[in-house]
Amino acid sequence: MKVIKNLAVVAITVTMFSCGKQIKEVKTLEKEIDSVSYAIGLNMSSQFKMNLKEVNNDAFIQGYLNGQDSTNLLIETKDIQKILSTYFQKKQMAQMEEQQAKAAKEAEEKFGENKKAGEDFLVENKSKDGVVTTDSGLQYIVMKEGTGDKPASSTTRVKVHYHGTNLEGKVFDSSVDRGTPSEFGLNEVIKGWTEGVQLMKVGSKYKFFVPQELAYGVQSRGENIKPFSTLVFEVELLDIVKQ
Structure with a gap:
């Protein structure tokens, strides 16, 4: 610096x-x-x-x-860089948090109805047969239970097929439609996936209902993922990738 x-x-x-x-x-x-x-x-x-x-x-x-x-x-000369770096890192973090809070407030004013729609959906959905709700608020249905291993940790690399939609049923991403499975580390995806896929055994297929705070939150991702969107995924765990 x-x-x-x-x-x-x-x-x-x-x-x-x-x-x-x-x-x-x-x-x-x-x-x-x-x-x-x-x-x-x-x-x-x-x-x-x-x-x-x-x-x-x-x-x-x-x-x-x-x-x-x-x-x-x-101050000792050797400590100068540490003092400056620590101060400006804190200052930069505070500025980023302030900007994020401002962006979240503006987004909520514009997309508050979308947030409420997701919350209302999850309240109703959690009482349906077969729906399990975790402590974080993630909801899922076991469509098929596998017999293989579970991912060992949040850094495990997996191979999956998935189909993602918003609450209106519009598809925003689908490896199934592409015809090609996807591979990624569970620490490289949204929080709902990181948590949810660790619940699965290889060979399983689950349907996840992901609250906005475990998905993309205030961010928009293309036409079909607006800020505060609750998302729905059907996920099949095909394999745990050896590293």
Whole structure:
């Protein structure tokens, strides 16, 4: 991580004392290096204003001065990168969470009816004969029980045939229609699949009713998967792929 790129700079107080050194206000730029130094300061300041408004000006300037003469360091040099990386990772994560929350709110305002339709469907469906509901809310029906092994973990690679539809019965993906089974690791798919396929023995065929939070949630995936869609899959576990 480059400090100039990730730290944006502070507007330095024109006169202050730190570590016994005085920073004087510059009135004119007589030499080329004067202009270069001033330009770097302006550039860093504009970056700080955009990306790090909460900077502590006093600590920033003291750090700069201490770094110039390598005395009275409050942080060991070896720890600089770790401190900066940790801070900006947290900052980036907070920004991402804020953006995701905003996107979810906007999607719910637009697709709230789709979410409710899924919830209503699952409430009614869970009382039907043969439907099993797991602790996560995943629902399934055993269409055929196999006699082979079960996937050992969420990282197991499997070969399956499947047919996926939305609640309106519109097909959005089907290996059956393509005529070619699919292979993937169970940690590479939606949560409903990761959980559900681990319940199956090789040779089994289950029908899964996947709540939106175990599917694609706020995301849309093509014309037939709108945000907050509850999805229906018929899945046949053909084999556990040896690695």
